Structures are given as C-alpha cells and as structure tokens.
Amino acid sequence: MxxxxxxxxxxxxxxxxxxxxxxxxxxxxxxxxxxxxxxxxxxxxxxxxxxxxxxxxxxxxxxxxxxxxxxxxxxxxxxxxxxxxxxxxxxxxxxxxxxxxxxxxxxxxxxxxxxxxxxxxxxxxxxxxxxxxxxxxxxxxxxxxxxxxxxxxxxxxxxxxxxxxNLPESPPFFPKDQLTDLPEKFFAAEIIREKILTFYKEEIPYSVEVQVDSFKEEGELVKIYAVVITERESQKGILIGKKGIAMKRIGVEARRDIERFLGKKVYLELIVKVKNNWRNTENSLRHFGYNP
Ligand SMILES: Nc1nc2c(ncn2[C@@H]2O[C@H](COP(=O)(O)OP(=O)(O)O)[C@@H](O)[C@H]2O)c(=O)[nH]1
Ligand SMILES: [Mg+2]
CATH class of the missing domain: 3.40.50.300 (P-loop containing nucleotide triphosphate hydrolases)
Structure with a gap:
C-alpha cells in the first residue's frame, strides 16, 4: 500500500x-x-x-x-x-x-x-x-x-x-520517531505556564509569559532557568506570594511534570520580571516568538 x-x-x-x-x-x-x-x-x-x-x-x-x-x-x-x-x-x-x-x-x-x-x-x-x-x-x-x-x-x-x-498519498515529512518540531525548552515553558493558568485568578493567567533562559543537560539532570514575565508590579507581587510561597508551589508542580515529560531529573529555577504592556508591544512579542 x-x-x-x-x-x-x-x-x-x-x-x-x-x-x-x-x-x-x-x-x-x-x-x-x-x-x-x-x-x-x-x-x-x-x-x-x-x-x-x-x-x-x-x-x-x-x-x-x-x-x-x-x-x-x-x-x-x-x-x-x-x-x-x-x-x-x-x-x-x-x-x-x-x-x-x-x-x-x-x-x-x-x-x-x-x-x-x-x-x-x-x-x-x-x-x-x-x-x-x-x-x-x-x-x-x-x-x-x-x-x-x-x-x-x-x-x-x-x-x-x-x-x-483521508490523508493524501505522500512520503513522510518528518523522521518517523519525531513527535514534534518544537524544542524541549518550549514544552518546559508551557508546563510552567499551565501551572500558572491553574493556580492564579483573574488577569494573571492572561498577562503571563514564560521564557526559558537556559536549558542544560548535565548527565541525568536537566538544569532549567526560566523567567516568568508579567505586565505589572502588583501582579509580580501576587505571583511571588508571601515569602515566595506561591511561586515555590508553581516550581514544585512544574518540575514534577517537566520531569515526567523529559523522563529525566530536573532542577528548576524561576524568577519573576515585569515587562510593561508586553502583550501590546511589537518588540516584546517578537522577542517571545510571536511572529507576524
Ligand atoms: N467534560 C469534558 N471536558 C473536556 C473534554 N475535552 C476537553 N475538556 C475540558 O475542557 C477544557 C478546555 O480544554 P482544552 O483542551 O484546553 O481546550 P482548547 O482551548 O480548545 O484547547 C479543559 O478543562 C478540559 O479538561 C471532554 O471531552 N469532556
Ligand atoms: Mg488549547
């Protein structure tokens, strides 16, 4: 066939x-x-x-x-x-x-x-x-x-x-063992964002972007440094929570799922930064990979 x-x-x-x-x-x-x-x-x-x-x-x-x-x-x-x-x-x-x-x-x-x-x-x-x-x-x-x-x-x-x-006759477009065309660090960022979507209310889930700054494999361990970007100082406070407890919870949950996804042990570090109005700023969007 x-x-x-x-x-x-x-x-x-x-x-x-x-x-x-x-x-x-x-x-x-x-x-x-x-x-x-x-x-x-x-x-x-x-x-x-x-x-x-x-x-x-x-x-x-x-x-x-x-x-x-x-x-x-x-x-x-x-x-x-x-x-x-x-x-x-x-x-x-x-x-x-x-x-x-x-x-x-x-x-x-x-x-x-x-x-x-x-x-x-x-x-x-x-x-x-x-x-x-x-x-x-x-x-x-x-x-x-x-x-x-x-x-x-x-x-x-x-x-x-x-x-x-209903697929057309065609040779494969990707190697048969390939699951996606996006890099592992994209999925790490998405998993972190999923936890934020789940745990925070109102505007926060919509105002947050997650970027992985560094993703390094060291033997069996993957070290991930990620930045959570939000639009306002007040949101940053809520994201971090009292004594950093809220962000810590995100880190724990995200790390568990990233470990499951990668099949490896993960060290995850999260920091929160503010980038005013990033959702309406051409340069920020481009920087975050939302290309026209
Ligand atoms: N009851 C029920 N919920 C579903 C079903 N499929 C998706 N959901 C839920 O609908 C919500 C949106 O799902 P998601 O896949 O993110 O939808 P998307 O926005 O279209 O990508 C989530 O809470 C899912 O768990 C389904 O077949 N039955
Ligand atoms: Mg969806």
Missing amino acids: AHKAGFINIIGNPNTGKSTLMNKLMGEKLSIVSPKAQTTRHRIRGILSGEDYQAVFSDTPGIIEPAYLLHHRMMGVVNHALEDADLIILMTAVSGDDVLPEVADRIKKMGKKLIVVINKIDLSTQEKVEEAVSLWKSKIPAIAYLPISAKEKFNIDTLLRVIIE
Whole structure:
C-alpha cells in the first residue's frame, strides 16, 4: 500500500477541547490544557507515525476577537493553519458557543477536506448530540460529523481512522520517531505556564509569559532557568506570594511534570520580571516568538 501523509489542523472556539484532543490522538501530553480561554498561544505540532502513514497534527489557539496585539498574532496562527491544512478538524463542543459564522464561511469557501468534531458529549444527552450533528450538517459540508469525548477517549479511534483514510498519498515529512518540531525548552515553558493558568485568578493567567533562559543537560539532570514575565508590579507581587510561597508551589508542580515529560531529573529555577504592556508591544512579542 502507498504511504500517506498530511497536515491535519485543529481549529475552533476557545475551550472546545482542541488541545485535549491532540494529546489523546498522540497518546502523549504535548499541549497544555486548562479551563481558561487563550491557553494555547502557538501552533503546536504533534507528529503521529504508523507503518504506512504520518499524521502531522497542529493544535492552534482558539478563535477570538483580538483585544491585544498578542491576540492578532494568535489569530495569524489560526489563519496559517487554515491555509496549510490538508484536512481541517473543526472543533466544536455540544454545549459550547457557536463558531463564528465568518469562520465557517471561510472554511466552506476553501473547499478543503473537513471533519466536524462535536466534543464533550460526556456532558450532554443523546438527544442534544443528535441535534448538534444535524445542525452542523445543515451548516457546512464535511466528510464526517463525529461526536466524541476527548476527555473520556470516546470515539478517538474512529476519528483517527477517518483521518488516516483521508490523508493524501505522500512520503513522510518528518523522521518517523519525531513527535514534534518544537524544542524541549518550549514544552518546559508551557508546563510552567499551565501551572500558572491553574493556580492564579483573574488577569494573571492572561498577562503571563514564560521564557526559558537556559536549558542544560548535565548527565541525568536537566538544569532549567526560566523567567516568568508579567505586565505589572502588583501582579509580580501576587505571583511571588508571601515569602515566595506561591511561586515555590508553581516550581514544585512544574518540575514534577517537566520531569515526567523529559523522563529525566530536573532542577528548576524561576524568577519573576515585569515587562510593561508586553502583550501590546511589537518588540516584546517578537522577542517571545510571536511572529507576524
Ligand atoms: N467534560 C469534558 N471536558 C473536556 C473534554 N475535552 C476537553 N475538556 C475540558 O475542557 C477544557 C478546555 O480544554 P482544552 O483542551 O484546553 O481546550 P482548547 O482551548 O480548545 O484547547 C479543559 O478543562 C478540559 O479538561 C471532554 O471531552 N469532556
Ligand atoms: Mg488549547
């Protein structure tokens, strides 16, 4: 049988479970997950290779109306992902908000292969799920309308089968043992950000960026020095907490997950810095890797 390979890009509203889905498809936690919108800020590739196929998934930021320059960059990622997809997965949740009509229209006009995934059926009833399926059928042509639960791993195998069936014939794009195209230090920074998203409230999760300054392997130990950047002095105080206790907790939790991810012992040092208004500053965004 001929070899198949292609780019499958997962797009949709915030919080529909795009990152959870990619992780379940990969059987590996690559993308951070949280109940907060705007958790995913970059395109995160997961490369799944079988004997005769290679599926290159991209997880993308949820579609939002941009309020900051950062959001414009994030929506740039979504636009690229629409353009270079061989197959688009439009992620929706049974109970969630409707995807913007402009986005649905654009996908329709592109005429690309599309799978509409209706996620979080574990939170819904059979009747509601059927309603959602027929609604999407009337709205946009697709090769499949598939109800799933990413969290409970329901119908993920079926989805993967449909994806592979619909990949174009092509040699692989990446070595078969490669899982992603991003460096390990990117994932270390993301894991730290995930803990911040989980533990802090209000504006803090949205105002924080994490950069790994140094990532060095010394035998079995990986030494990581990371900077947590926030927008205001007052946020810095909250992030650090009384006697540094809050940041310490982030460090402990993040180190445990980074160790699991790398399969190595980790030494992690975190410092907090303020960069005024970084989310709206061209130079800062560029420096942090959000390119136009
Ligand atoms: N009940 C339920 N929750 C889910 C499911 N998939 C994702 N979630 C939750 O929805 C929230 C957003 O998930 P995430 O993958 O970060 O969504 P994204 O913003 O689309 O990437 C998280 O709290 C997930 O645990 C699902 O199938 N069922
Ligand atoms: Mg996400």
